[in-house]
Amino acid sequence: MALDATFFALVGLILFFVLLAYLKVPGMVGKSLDERADNIRNELAEAKRLREEAQQLLAEYQRKRKEAEAEAAQIIAAAEREAAMLTEEARQKTEEFVARRNALSEQKIKQAEADAIGAVRAAAVDLAIAAAESVIAKKTDAATRNSLFKDSVGTVQSKLN
Template identity: 80%
Template sequence: MALDNTFFALVGLILFFVLIAYLKVPGMMGKQLDKRADNIRAELAEAKRLREEAQALLAEYQKKRKDAEAEAAALLAAAEREAALLTEEARQKTEEFVARRNALSEQKIKQAEADAISAVRTAAIDVAVAAAEKVIAAKSDKTTQTALFKDAVSKVQSRLN
């Protein structure tokens, strides 16, 4: 039997396998693989927990967003109601103001009419007195004038007392 390179390669391979078995390399590899599998499982569990946490946060924020939208809608509705009330109040106040102004204007017009009528009456009385004075002066003599004057003075005194 000739010792060729194939024989030495076979012996080296067997020694390699024996050395690997002696150093417990398959066990160490198994432990490393198990450790890596455990790490992967832990990472997957952590990822699942984080995902569930993220979904819970998402649901919470969606609920808060809906609540905020509802509150904003309620605030908007309240603001619209308040604006409508303010508009109605302003309209009523404007109408009342216009009515008061009209009443005041009518009152001023009536007062001006009364003043004008009074002025016309006063002027008419003055003109009538002047005309009567001229007519009486033209038609009466001194004794009649004195009698009329005394009669007028007595009437004034009786009215004053």
């Protein structure tokens, strides 16, 4: 048997495997792989836990968003109702104000009519008195005027007493 390079390569390979077995390299590699698998398993469990927390937070925020939307809708509805009430109240007050102003205007118009009628009557009475005075002055003499004056003064005195 010849000792050639192939033989020495085989011996070196066998020594390498023996050395690996002696140093317990396969156990260290297995232990390292087991540790790596445990780390990956722990990271996956942590990721799963974080995902569940994120889903819970998402569900909670969606619930809060829905509650906020419902509350906003209620606020809007209340504001619309209040605006409608204020509008109706303003309309009623405006109608009452217009009605009062119309009544006051009508009252002022009636008063102005009454004042005008009174003024016309007073003017007519003054005119009638002036005309009567003129007619009486033309048709009566001094004795008749003195007699009428005394009768009028007597009538006034009796009514005043």
